[in-house]
Amino acid sequence: MPTITLPDGSTKVFDAPVTAYDVAMAIGPRLAQAALGCKINGELRDLSTLIEADCTLAVVTDKTRDKQPDPDGLFLIRHSAAHVMAEAIQDVLGKDILLAYGPPTDTGFFYDMFVPEGKKISSDHFDAINRRIAEIIKEDRKFTRYEVGSSDAMPKLKAEGNKYKIDNAERAMGLPSSVYHGAKSAPADAAPTRAASLSFYATGEPGKNWEDLCRGPHAPSTGRIGVAVVTSLASAYWHGDENSDRLIRVYGTAFFTQAELDQYIKQREEAAKRDHRVIGKALRLFHIDETVGQGLILWTPNGSIVRKELQTFIAAELKKQGYTEVFTPHIGGLDLYKTSGHFPYYKDAQFPPIVERDALEANAGCSCAELMNRVEKVSPRLAAGINERTGAQTITSDRVEQDESKLVQGFMLKPMNCPHHAKIFASAPHSYRDMPVRLAEFGTVYRWEQSGELNGMTRVRGFTQDDAHLFCTEDQVPAEIQGCLSLVKVIFATLGMKDYRVRVGLRDKDSSKFTGSPESWDKAEAACVAAAKSLGVSFSQEPGEAAFYGPKIDFVVKDVIGREWQLGTVQVDYQMANRFDLSYIGPDNKPHRPVVIHRAPFGSMERFCGVLIEHFAGAFPAWLSPQQVRVLPISEKSNDYAQAVLDTLKAAGVRAGLDLGADRIQGKVKVAADEKVPYMLIVGPRDAESRTVSVRRRGTEKDLGAMPLDAFVSALKAEIAARRSDLGVQPGA
């Protein structure tokens, strides 16, 4: 006799087990008709689920109460659409395509599948697949769930011979895998549930229509999907394991209506226009040249202005916060990075070392492997020093070369700035009275990112961090973290950036893999959490995500196509001072280890500017715009006055341009608008006579009227000085 509690708090009592559909029907036939599934005790389930015990139940339809598309409803139809797409693909390309795994995602769904040798799925097949999907939807076949006991299920699957499904089933039942032997094989304790039976979904009648091993839930029938299409292809590894089978991941999406799908496609097209790679090319902000190298940004004059203004702004804020600026070279000796620990542990992520010519000649007979060995080994003295200071076998004996004459010295393009900064700190004695020491540098670093990961300005191989290292006493850590975050807050607020989130990486308390005392960690973690809270944006605490040397705070933003990029980071480091033997003299007249805070709140100028281009869609505020004003004479008759206006603007320090082209004014306006110049000054004979300018602000349809040139200049200068994020200069203001 289940008593069912509905979302409004009311209850319905039934004297026998009922399905969710029956409950919906009892509420109203129109609801039952609209129902796609249900949530029982908060868990999304099929509409046909039989309810035998008391529970809370919400009927899921295509819309929420406030008439928005229901995410749970979308989840249901997309999960179902994944099945329909898989069936369509097998109909078009053959049953020998083996299905692996097909879940819904935020924007649609995908299905991973194994395409046998000699077969191919390409975008040429999309039309045929989409036609078949539409047919299956039109057939409006019911999704029929049936369960098979574990003893019967495995023979059934083995008979079907799809090893991926067998693997999925074994995982679901907590059995050891009989077919997957990858490194990422699920450990026994990772099996969350041991299902007593397996569920299958037939798209129609079991045994007659297409079916798939699937946990569910699904929409009631294919007709309820609305509209579904296949969108793109990619590859993916089985269980994300690169040593395992490579599968084809087919992406698709589904919506309740064609109009919603059309809108989604339109949104994607609009977003693509904001892409920093597109805008960067159109507005000539940066250039990447294959002869220079992949992932290496050439900052063209326009982009350089944006970057320089940003750096000037950041540098001014740093100065207010008591930072001192330093400069360090782009390379450093190998021993520096052996001391810091960056080499050779992260050698795969670095450009290979630069070895002196003499050393190369002396080792000419060596194999490549032996040469690398001689480059990577550490001298006994360096190893002994590090091991003593870190109180552990940080440099293991197999990495030490006793015969120092065999060691090959060299340099590295620096992957990080901290070793150089540590050496600056160590170059002079420090008293506790001097602390904290805050060393800041727009430091350029180089990392060997995998070629497939490179992306415009957001993932590159050479980039300039807005880096600084704060050398402080243990007590100063919380205040310094807070300082880093208030800097982020000021700059994001100035730029009008609100859409970012914060991750706080905490240690895994059950692990012993961290350096520094637990008390220090607790204090630093509390300080990170408190600082993150103070930002007033969404933040998450992620245990186990700390670096081994300390907790950290990361700032994450999304690009126009929804990919997340980590911008800045603030990391507390209890290890570096040990490795570099850093110290300050305390009030007790004894040396103490400082704590180091690494912080690059905007990550890199490259990534930050890339994100900024998308944030503003290329329409920068006046203070950042490569060209702030363009003077447009109505005709050649006004060229002299236009030139005088330009000279006045330039004398005032404004970045101004002049369009003396043979175009009519309409053409000049169009070009200036396309180039997203903040202010156009249209000048003709009338303006020349009264020494005024007709101001047309970016984004307005017409000019805002004439104003005296001097008034415009002073208003614009004020706007620039204030780093306003919107355009405000207008006549009469």
Add this chain to the structure above:
RNA sequence: GCCACCGUAGCUCAGUGGUAGAGCACUCCCUUGGUAAGGGAGAGGUCAAGGGUUCAAGUCCCUUUGGUGGCUCCA
């Protein structure tokens, strides 16, 4: 690094084995026009690079290189 797709004028792109194309930008001429492109002419190409098939290759095949989407990675 892996898989798929792509690379034609400065930019955006047509061109399915038979003489290399368009629009914009650029240069010149006409037009002197008050707010999102007036008109005309000209110039501009090793069709990413290399190799192969073919009487003939931008087009088909192979290799290299770069880009895009995804996977994996990211101190």
